[in-house]
Amino acid sequence: MTETTELTGLVVDQELGRGAFTTVHRAQRGNATYAIKRPNPDNASDPGLLFAFQREAALLACVDDPSVPRILAAGRHEGVPALVLEYIPGGSLADRLTHGPLTPDQAVELAAQLARGLAAVHRVGLVHRDVKPGNIMLSPDGTAKLIDFGLALLGADPETDKDRAVGTFLYTSPEQSGMLKRPVDGRSDLYSLGVVLFECLTGHVPFEADDVGQLLRLHLTAPIPALPDGDPALTAIVTRLLAKDPDDRYPDAAALLTALRACPGGDTAGAAAVTRWPISGREAEQEGLADRWRRARTGRGGVAVIRGAAGAGRTRLAEEAAALVTDAPVLRAACQEDEALPLAPLRNAVEDYLRSVALLPGAARAEAEQHVRDAATVAGPALVARLSGRLAELLGDAAHATGEARDDHLFAAVATFLAELARRSHAMMLICDDAHWLDQGSREVLARLLPDLPRLPLLLLLTERDGAGTPTGVPADLELDCAPLDHAAVEALVASRLPGNVVPADLTAHVAARTDGSPSRWSPTCCGCSTPACSPRSGEPGASTWPARTRCPPPPTSAPCSPPGWPPSPTATGTSWSPRRWPVPGSAPRR
Structure with a gap:
């Protein structure tokens, strides 16, 4: 970064909040009121702070949700x-809780707003890592806003994420504190939200200790304290959010939002969370998959194959197909190169499905589990129980019949089990992602499944990468090719990632050249040099604080994006700040 914007004309007055490293003040510029975040005096000379502020601004400019404050400069x-943000009148949730707990209805409304906000944050690949009452502002109109993304993590790289134990330990998940060796992803934020909700309902956090080590052990091993007698659905939500193992929590914020609708005041959770970016340039492929799924539901199953180069969006297109399935099982078999364990993709697909079934509400769970038992009974419970520990546990005594079984018997039994599960569930989708890496055992299972597909309500969806592994050779009645996107589709893609902005032609050209028209190779955090995805070059401020990653070439020299009425026309280029200029590198404001 060679240009630093001077934020002029701001009159700083009242202090709004203070943390270990930064302080936030109210500031006036003309008739407008802002919040300005600056380092505490002891940290003001840190050369990495400017980069950290620019990083935070660039990341949050890509988040479009009322529960996340707007970043202005x-x-x-x-x-x-310094960082200039939307001013939020009112106080924090921490201030509010000094006056006593919230009612269940108030807690549900708060959780619903924050769930939508976290869904938008997680969509761009961020993990907040410091969700706590002091970082939740309550505006006078009742909107809760999640602030302070200074600790936000972009992606999860276990080899380079050496400072995992960050955040406020009273609210920190076991995996984020380092007590549990699991990746830190969006489910860690959901755990912290669970602690916040527990405090909202009881007036105190679930785990407290004078010793930090003891506190972290409590988060890892101690049972969750009892909540006050109240609505069972809300109690179940908080309990699940506070599960020690992230796999036992809600898989994402959207699933939490769905559960909140069954609670008192659940109508405030009615608006859906946005969890995926819009897909661009694949309308014909989407329609083809939708049509093929409609036919499969009527008992005319088959095979669809999505092919394309690395980064062409094969997996994303498969996920769009999975989103069509609202009332039937979706089994996702993710294939790995050189997988040594036979049937590993199918084992993991069944395990993940059974894990999701275990988290369903009572009646739906019982029905889904019965379908699994019935399918296993037809296939041979002792055989299919070898596929999955969870499946063996669900089948109980039937899984423990003695007898030697050859692998070919197991392959046939697994194929029968999948076919019967599709029949009894009335429809099913089985996705094999990166199927060119399928192990031989899984290929044998699919070969045994193929003859019955035309008479099954089952769609087998394969994705294969051009020039990699060994193609499955499975005959498909729908073949899709993820060709590079044309210029218009790239422009639509970039615009969808920077909501509310007009995207200039040179930025579109830059992204198209950088990605060769392959949409999955680009994200908004890779257009400027202010995020870990495009970390500063050697010698720039903050360069030593980020792990080495693939870096983009310099972006276009003009302002990356300009919303209508905001042309980049500073009074003195690079030296002053104007409401008509957007000085955050790689980002733009939202309308």
């Missing part, structure tokens, strides 16, 4: 790194 104010 990043640069220097009176020579000190």
